[in-house]
Amino acid sequence: MTTWTDPVPLAWIVAVVNEYGTRAREAAGERERPYPSPETLPEPPALAGRLDVPALREVADRLDPVFAASTAEAAIDHLDGVLVEFAPLTRVQAVGGRPMLAWQAAAGMPAVLSACAITLVQALGEGAGVRRLGTCDAERCGDVYVDTSPTSTRRFCSTTCQTRTKVAAHRRRRRERPTSATTASD
Numbered sequence: 239m240t241t242w243t244d245p246v247p248l249a250w251i252v253a254v255v256n257e258y259g260t261r262a263r264e265a266a267g268e269r270e271r272p273y274p275s276p277e278t279l280p281e282p283p284a285l286a287g288r289l290d291v292p293a294l295r296e297v298a299d300r301l302d303p304v305f306a307a308s309t310a311e312a313a314i315d316h317l318d319g320v321l322v323e324f325a326p327l328t329r330v331q332a333v334g335g336r337p338m339l340a341w342q343a344a345a346g347m348p349a350v351l352s353a354c355a356i357t358l359v360q361a362l363g364e365g366a367g368v369r370r371l372g373t374c375d376a377e378r379c380g381d382v383y384v385d386t387s388p389t390s391t392r393r394f395c396s397t398t399c400q401t402r403t404k405v406a407a408h409r410r411r412r413r414e415r416p417t418s419a420t421t422a423s424d
């Protein structure tokens with residue numbers, strides 16, 4: 239068993255889902271690409287310790303549906319399922335003489351997955367600015383993101399994907415626009 243108090247950083251969760259998740263890798267045509275080394279992930283939580291690639295793949299695939307869910311209710315349902323399955327125990331620890339909530343679960347993947355689910359629940363429920371979770375709308379990209387925009391209108395994982403999509407849409411419109419007597423060069 240392992241006990242933790244600190245939340246897992248959202249940036250780490252997003253990176254794990256994008257780098258190790260089956261759906262995101264397939265959407266990007268990266269199914270055969272080697273997995274990155276776990277040490278390259280941003281803000282690694284101490285809890286993640288030495289999770290190997292198969293364990294990270296499982297964490298990613300278990301959390302991906304929370305981002306890919308079409309409604310908030312479906313995402314919440316999925317988080318609840320993870321917590322029911324791995325059943326982290328709520329504990330309380332004395333930190334500087336004051337009580338602090340802590341959680342306990344089987345060490346390794348179960349603890350990491352539980353901690354990630356708790357982070358996502360907190361981020362969505364009481365989080366600083368997190369509006370919703372989503373997946374990138376760009377072609378050949380399935381990366382997930384955390385939407386902190388005030389209007390909850392984020393559609394892309396990155397400005398790269400946003401620009402790429404805008405440029406493609408512009409080209410498509412130009413191609414489809416009926417031209418006069420000239421023939422298209424492409």
Ligand SMILES: [Zn+2]
Pocket residue numbers: 374375376379380381394395396399
């Ligand atoms: Zn993207």
